[in-house]
Amino acid sequence: MNVLKRGSDQDNWWQAYPGLYARELAAYEGHGASHRPLIQQDGTLILEVLWPMDSAGSIRLNVGYSPLHPFCRPSISAPELQLERHQNPFTRDLCLLTQDSAQWYPHQMVADFIAERLSQVLQVMTLRRNEQWSEAASLEEQAPDPVTPYHMHVAEEYSAVFFDGQQTVPNAPLGTAVFLLQDRLERGRSPPFQAILSKVEPLSGTWMAKPFDLPKRAGPWKNVIGRWIRLEPPFPEAPEEILAAAEKAIERQSALFPAHLKKLGSIADDDLSITAVVFQEELSYGPDNKGNGWFFLVSRRVPGSRRRQVSLVRGYRLSSDMLSRLPVASALKSKKVVLVGCGAIGSFAAVELARSGVGQLTIIDFDLVEPGNTVRWALGRSVWGLPKTTALHDFLYHNYPWTNVGRGHAKVGSAISNVDDVRKLEGNPMRWLRALIEDADIVVDTSASTECQGALAYMCRSIGKRYVLGHATEGAAGGVVARFKPGAPGCYVCLQQHWSGKTLPLPTIDSSGTIVPTGCNAPTFTGGAFDLQEVSMEVVRSTIGLLAPDVYDSGDWQLSILDLTENGRRILPRWKAETIAPHSSCSCGASQG
Structure with a gap:
């Protein structure tokens, strides 16, 4: 040879x-x-x-x-x-x-x-x-060995069907299936789509199971009626052969009911026909831990021909354990967060809070996404020129449907000197802000505005809400994250007084890292997201720790100070933890004895 x-x-x-x-x-x-x-x-x-x-x-x-x-x-x-x-x-x-x-x-x-x-x-x-x-x-990995993954190498690359992990299936051999379908951007040979298996029904009788859907869907979707059939593994490798086996089973099961056979046959003749095959497979380790597995076979009519193209589409199980990789997520799904400031720190914090499973997130900012923001903002070219809150809202809405996202395009604390502008207001801004804070479990301030920080810290303390602030320093040389609990010793004013008196360390700054971009009337500092996200992530960790301390350790410090440079040179991110003691000049109550 x-x-x-x-x-x-x-x-x-x-x-x-x-x-x-x-x-x-x-x-x-x-x-x-x-x-x-x-x-x-x-x-x-x-x-x-x-x-x-x-x-x-x-x-x-x-x-x-x-x-x-x-x-x-x-x-x-x-x-x-x-x-x-x-x-x-x-x-x-x-x-x-x-x-x-x-x-x-x-x-x-x-x-x-x-x-x-x-x-x-x-x-x-x-x-x-x-x-x-x-x-x-004792000798093997205690993991399930389901049938489905062995077939995915022949599945379409860009299409997907999402189904309920606890999908209830009628006690019948076959029936109709209701899909919600949305076309995806054209890629590959077959027009891709995403679909949701909403319901499976018997061919006769009433089926009372509740339809399945995502909490939110964006864009146009259409109803597609397909078929489902029970089969027993093993299955052939080729999708065409699996569908042929399903067709034979449908014909056999419907032999005594010609009307049923005609109905299912007409579905198979649609330009796009979906046949769901349900079977028993191992879902968790052990001989008795089987449940429903699904194949989704798609038959498309070839344009200008009588031929049909058959393919397998990947199915994705959506269930209560979706967030099992993040145990704290279950404790966050009922929590409400107000985030003020959606800039270089706040935009990434907003994405991570939604990704972590926070139940409700309200984002507030007045600014627009500038092209120059791209180097340190969570989203890119597709949202240039949009309000930051709109861009983030739409992204989170599309990608994290289990988080309810509200938005306010406003500058907290801004004053008005024009009488006509006051008459255009849709209510009292103070009342709106107070209602948001009263309804929230925590307020996160990434505005980098001392005016905004002072106002929000005061309101949160007076209302009895937890408050987290975070910002970077000039030149992205460092940053600060501070968190305040209602009634706890040390407040925002105490922190400012300690900094003024140099009784608490200040983060590193690089005053040379301040620029005024061409055509802009406001100075900003240099620095990229790869440095600034250090602050964003600690803001998120602090927020989650305060929201769910029994699941995620919040730590016992109040102030985190980040240094990214020392003596003009980059260093590994270095966090210092500090306690904010009541300051003698502050009348916050905690300092009075």
Whole structure:
């Protein structure tokens, strides 16, 4: 056999490290396995290995080495082996490692790795066949092995169907399905879309299950009536073959009801037809932890032809555990936050608060998004010229539907000297602001305005609301985050007095980092988002800690001071924690004894 070899010595690891290659081959021979190369080109080496088994002769393995061997794990398939678990049913790849990359050790020979892991997998399969579940669990990763992921390599790249993880399905073999569908930007060969599986219904009778939907949807959506059918795995690999199996099952189940068959057949003839296949698969580890899995098969009429194109569309389960990666999220879903100031600090804080699952977020700012803001603002070109609150509101509305976002395009505390302008007001600004604060659980001030800070700190203390302020310093040399609890010692005025008297440290500033951009009448400071987000993230952490201290440790400090430079040079971000003691000159009450 002539094996194709191509590439420079440095491109192919077996040529760059000939000693390692020799040790790899010798390791197979040490285990009594024969080997021969199947392909050796473009950085890829695949060996065919006959691996000896104690009682069953040998197993043929295809061992594919990573182009970045020995740093990255190999791929090992057993084309003639058929396991119910720990093996891809189509590629026959063996699952000898979990997804944790730390399980692969670069110093280990692949043959030694096979000797260790293959016998363990085969032992697990024997234990599972004998229903020795606890013994099997001690040897394998306790993770589910669902059917769905093995088919996703043939799914459309840009389309998606979202469904309720607790979707109720009628006790029937088939029926109709209601989808909400929205077209996506054209990409690839098939016109992409996103859809929501709203409801599955039986063909006859009344089905009382509540339709599923996202909390909010933006843009035009349309109703599409599809079909659903129960099938049993295993399934063929090709979407066309799965749909053909579904069609046969529909015909068989509807044989006694011609009207049903006609109804489902007319759905299949639509220009775009969706057939949902529901089946049982393992959703969590264990023999009895099965639930509904879904395939979404899409059949499109080819324009100008009678032919149809069939594809598989990925389904995404939406459920209460969506935010399980962030345990504090469940404690935040009922919380209300008012954020004042949506600039370089506040825009990123707003996004992170919504991303964290805050139930209601009201954002307030008076400014517009300037092109020059791009270097340190959360959004880019598509929102230039929009009010900052509008741009953020629309982005959060589209991307974090479980957070209710309100907005106010206003400058907190601005005065008016024109009588006609006062008459145009839609009410008392003070009453509006007070109502927002009274309804909120916390106020976050990223306005970087001492006037605004003083007013909001006073109102929050008098109303009894928690207050967090955060801002960067000139030249993005440092920053400050301070948080105040109602009735706690030390207030905003105390902080200012301590700074004035130099009894609390000030953050680093770089006064040379102040500029007036061309065409602008207000100075600003230099600095990019990659530095300023240090302040934004601590603002978010402080806010979450105050909102949910039982779940997320808030820390025992009141003042956080950030330094990003020292003696004119960049340093690693350095935070100092301080306590704000009551100041003798302040009449905040906490200082009176």
